[in-house]
Amino acid sequence: MSLRNQLLIGVLWAAGGCIPPPVARAPVPDRAQEILGRGIGLATFDSVWTVVERTYVDTAFVATRWKSVRDSVRPRAVAVTTREGLDSLIVETLRRIPDSHFYIIPARIASEVRSDGNSAGAGEGTTGASVRITGDRALVWRVEPGSPAALAGIAPGQSVEKLNDRVVRTSIQKVLSLPDGSRQRAFAELDFKLNGQLSPAVGGEVRIRVVNPGQSEAFERSLIAVPARGTISKFGNLPPVAGVVRVFRVPVMIAGSTHTGNCVGTIAFNIWLPALAPELERAIDSVADCRGIVLDIRGNPGGVGAMVMGFAGYFVDSSVSLGTMRMRDLSLNFAINPRLVRVNGVQSRPFRGPVAILVDAMSASTSEIFATGMQRLGRARVFGERSAGAALPALMQVLPSGDVFVHAVADFTDPTGNRIEGAGVVPDQIIPLTEKDLSNNIDAPLEAAIKWITSTGSIRADGSR
Amino acid sequence: MNRTQTLRLTLALTALVAATAGAQSASLPPAATLLAKYATAIGGPAMLRAPQITTRGGLLMSAAGINATFEMLQLAPNKMQMVTTIPGVGAIQVGYDGTTAWSVDPMQGPRILSGKELDEIREEADLRAAARVLELFASLQTVADTTMGGEQCYLVKLTWKSGRETYDCYSANSGLLVGSRNVQQTAMGAIPVTSLYTDYKKFGDFTLATKTVQSMMGQQQVMTITAVEVGTGVGVAIDPPSEIKALAKPPGGK
Numbered sequence: 001m002s003l004r005n006q007l008l009i010g011v012l013w014a015a016g017g018c019i020p021p022p023v024a025r026a027p028v029p030d031r032a033q034e035i036l037g038r039g040i041g042l043a044t045f046d047s048v049w050t051v052v053e054r055t056y057v058d059t060a061f062v063a064t065r066w067k068s069v070r071d072s073v074r075p076r077a078v079a080v081t082t083r084e085g086l087d088s089l090i091v092e093t094l095r096r097i098p099d100s101h102f103y104i105i106p107a108r109i110a111s112e113v114r115s116d117g118n119s120a121g122a123g124e125g126t127t128g129a130s131v132r133i134t135g136d137r138a139l140v141w142r143v144e145p146g147s148p149a150a151l152a153g154i155a156p157g158q159s160v161e162k163l164n165d166r167v168v169r170t171s172i173q174k175v176l177s178l179p180d181g182s183r184q185r186a187f188a189e190l191d192f193k194l195n196g197q198l199s200p201a202v203g204g205e206v207r208i209r210v211v212n213p214g215q216s217e218a219f220e221r222s223l224i225a226v227p228a229r230g231t232i233s234k235f236g237n238l239p240p241v242a243g244v245v246r247v248f249r250v251p252v253m254i255a256g257s258t259h260t261g262n263c264v265g266t267i268a269f270n271i272w273l274p275a276l277a278p279e280l281e282r283a284i285d286s287v288a289d290c291r292g293i294v295l296d297i298r299g300n301p302g303g304v305g306a307m308v309m310g311f312a313g314y315f316v317d318s319s320v321s322l323g324t325m326r327m328r329d330l331s332l333n334f335a336i337n338p339r340l341v342r343v344n345g346v347q348s349r350p351f352r353g354p355v356a357i358l359v360d361a362m363s364a365s366t367s368e369i370f371a372t373g374m375q376r377l378g379r380a381r382v383f384g385e386r387s388a389g390a391a392l393p394a395l396m397q398v399l400p401s402g403d404v405f406v407h408a409v410a411d412f413t414d415p416t417g418n419r420i421e422g423a424g425v426v427p428d429q430i431i432p433l434t435e436k437d438l439s440n441n442i443d444a445p446l447e448a449a450i451k452w453i454t455s456t457g458s459i460r461a462d463g464s465r
Numbered sequence: 466m467n468r469t470q471t472l473r474l475t476l477a478l479t480a481l482v483a484a485t486a487g488a489q490s491a492s493l494p495p496a497a498t499l500l501a502k503y504a505t506a507i508g509g510p511a512m513l514r515a516p517q518i519t520t521r522g523g524l525l526m527s528a529a530g531i532n533a534t535f536e537m538l539q540l541a542p543n544k545m546q547m548v549t550t551i552p553g554v555g556a557i558q559v560g561y562d563g564t565t566a567w568s569v570d571p572m573q574g575p576r577i578l579s580g581k582e583l584d585e586i587r588e589e590a591d592l593r594a595a596a597r598v599l600e601l602f603a604s605l606q607t608v609a610d611t612t613m614g615g616e617q618c619y620l621v622k623l624t625w626k627s628g629r630e631t632y633d634c635y636s637a638n639s640g641l642l643v644g645s646r647n648v649q650q651t652a653m654g655a656i657p658v659t660s661l662y663t664d665y666k667k668f669g670d671f672t673l674a675t676k677t678v679q680s681m682m683g684q685q686q687v688m689t690i691t692a693v694e695v696g697t698g699v700g701v702a703i704d705p706p707s708e709i710k711a712l713a714k715p716p717g718g719k
Contacts, residue, residue: 055683235553237530274554277571304554309652310573325653327682332653337573340716345707347716395684396529404530409683 034083036401041080041089043400045073048090051397052097055409057328061098069096086401099408099421100185100390101365105237107402124232124242125202125225129154130299131194132360133187134433136176138168138194140210141438144229149198152221154210157439161218162209163197184424188361188388192301195362200225213439233275235304237396237404243276245269247283249290252454263287264450268296272303272366277310281343284314284351292354292453294446298384302365305334305393312370313339315379317350322373323420325393325410332410334369354456355380356449359425360433364388372414372425381452382427384445389424496605496621500597502640503633509596511670516541516698518592522675522690524549529684544703545590560703561590567709573652575708582650584627597633601626610637613644614661641665642674649681656681668693 049070053062073093080086087104094102128147131138138160143150160168171193175186198206202225209220230242249263265287269276287293293315308322313336322334342348357371357380368391374380392408399405413419429452431445504510512518517540524533537547546560557570566578566586578586588594593601602623609620611634618634625631631647642662648655658681662674677688705713 051683233553235531236526237528274571277555304572306653307572310570313574330654330656330682332651332656335652337576337652339574341575341708341711343574343708345711347711347714349716395682398528404528 036081036083036086040401041086042074042077044086044403045077045080045089045093047397047399048093048405049074051405051407052102055328055395055407056097057326057409057411058099059328065096069093083401098182099392100388101392101394101406101408103406104399105239105396105404105406107404124199124228124240125204126199126228126242127206127208127223127225129198129208129223131160131191131198132362132433133172133175133191133194136169136172138172139433139435139438141433148223148226149208149221152223153219154208154221154223155212155439156441157213157435157437158210159213159435160194160208160210162207162220163194164207166194166197168194182422184361184386184389185422188364188390188424191362191388192364195299198223199228202227213435230270231275231279233271233273235273235275237398241271241273241303243269243271243273245276245279245283247286249287250450252291252450263290264292264294264453265290266294266296266446268298270300272300272305272307272311272370274304274307277307278343280311281314281339285342285348288351290353292356292456293351294356294358294449294453295380296358296446297363297367297371298358298360298445299362300364300367301362301388302367302390305366305369308366308370308373309334309337310339312374312379313337313350315351315355315374316377317352320377321415322377323369323412323414325412327410334373354453356453357382358384358445358449359387359427360385360445361388361424363425364390365392368420368425369412372418372420375425375428376415376418381429381449382425383429383449383452384427384431385433386426386430387420387424389420389422391420493607493610494619496607496623497599499607499619499621499635499640500599500605500633503635503642504596504598506640506672507596507665508671509598512592512596513598515592515695517696517701519692519694519696520690521692522688524686524688526684526686535688538701538703539590539592540698540701540703541592543587543591545586546703558706559586560705561586562703562705563590565705565709565713566590567705568652569706569708575706575712576652577709577712580650581627581629581655582652584625584629585650588625588627588629597623603628608632614663616643618643641672669695 053066056062073089077089080089090104127149128144129140129149130142132141140154140156140158140160143154143156162168171190175183175190178186200206204225206223207220208223209218211218228242230244232240232242234240246268248266250266252262252264267283269280312322316336317338319335319338322336325332338350340347340349357374359371359382363371364387368387371382371387375382391412393410393412394406394408397405397407411419412421429448431448437444520537522535524535531551533549533551535547535549539545544561544563549557551557555571559568566583567576568578569575588601591601603626604624606622607619608622611618611620613634617637619637620632620634623631623633632645633642634644636643644661646659649658658679661678664674664676665672666675671693673690673693675690679686
């Protein structure tokens, strides 16, 4: 018989990589001291170098600068005997590449096997606090009610001075000193690092030193991470992630309106994982009678890129493209699949009201592919702050060291041909975070999006008004 | 064997030995001969007699850490359904009921396949495709004496009735399929795929490659067959899932 080819790569896509480097999320104990087998260091370096040489789309870079990287770094790879030394060498090597999505997933994280289900005991920890860099400071952005951070008096709007031994302002100053072209992504990376420190493994301790708004005296708290809430999903070699979908109906007053549509639906989700797909469909259906929908993907670092084609189909009624990924010898489109039927077999149609998307500097990769596509198609208006600028489809390769190398294999351009990498998605309405808004629990981007939805004429699912 | 099956077998075997009009290089064996030899080597006639074939196995993409399982059901003459279950993703279904081709996955949702995607699955779902029955092709041509997977083989260009082109490479020694090259249609576009077939084993009257290594975009996946069952086909149907049936109806249709 003829076996149908089921290309897993079609699933993997952009699976690639859209998750921030896990080293920023949870250090692997005892890794640094591990002694490597003979020749592993060199073989691993050669493997990394060859993969980039073979697949990285910037062939001019490969032909020139990448060869000089080999010449300068390879001799040192011969002498590497410890995991710590190898990590340092590979990080140094990958830093020479000007684009995102080149990082290592430690073997121990990649091989962790967890099935979907409750997060209890899964090891994905959180202190309940998240931060964002604004200007030359990092402010506490959100605090989960009842979390270790909340119980310790950590609150939105506080300025973070130190996280463990990291002096936050010093880290920010380093980024501010970078040239314009590399600053956007460096800020995003620092945001990911700071938030990664706030989400150690369950039981891990984080020391945080903060200053209350309008005050000068700092205070320090020790936070012990608890299991993260949400649906823990493990997809391939990517680290396990606790996926969360939050949906609200915000009542609104609309002049001349009576009953239906007197609400705005808000749907926030923190990761693009297939395990969340049913929940996302239910969320959309639960607010489909509202006048408009706000999709909040602030802090969403990406995930499985193929999801954008199905998710956008809840809002777009034609098979247009959200963008194109270009490899060396192949171009593929993120073609939208209009969702005309639900999983239970009931006919439906894409939501036709106005759609707003909220992004910030930690909206990366798949989130950026979605936001820019919807924006450029005229189907959504984007609010918030410029996104991370890390939007390259990536694949994975197991290295001789056992670690997994995530590497970009394609460039991505939006429907108008613009590159998002490095630049990020620029919101239609830029709304910077302020200490005052945060400390007063005002979500300015969300409020702006709701105001726009209640004041605008409806946008049809084909993008026209 | 019923009358329809007998007729189908007769037509197929006739086609197997028919010469093709495709031009051949003088030094290369004719494509039709290579395909006939292959069909004999794998037990093609037995395949064409089978009313129902169920194939199970695994799909491994080790670089990505994905280890999936699959089950494919084929019903003569041209129905097919394959369910691939991927941890962390769920079930991906692909099928063809003789009229409608579909794909349902948790990420993109349900799709009715059309255009080149439909052509591809319609031609692959035909049980005669595995036995490379000549009547499925518009033309055949042996184009090279080459090597795939370290084995000398003859590369044959197959132009299917739909117009799509694929390449098979048949072992110069055993006549078995060593490798193939094709362009697989996906929702995102066409992806070139090279496949190597090894570990041929006998399952009843068939001989099948139980290991297929597929390379695409610098990545590899390994498909392994662990079980093949031949059934009677009685009481077994391949119907589109409910989402696909709903999609096929006009909006608001009953």
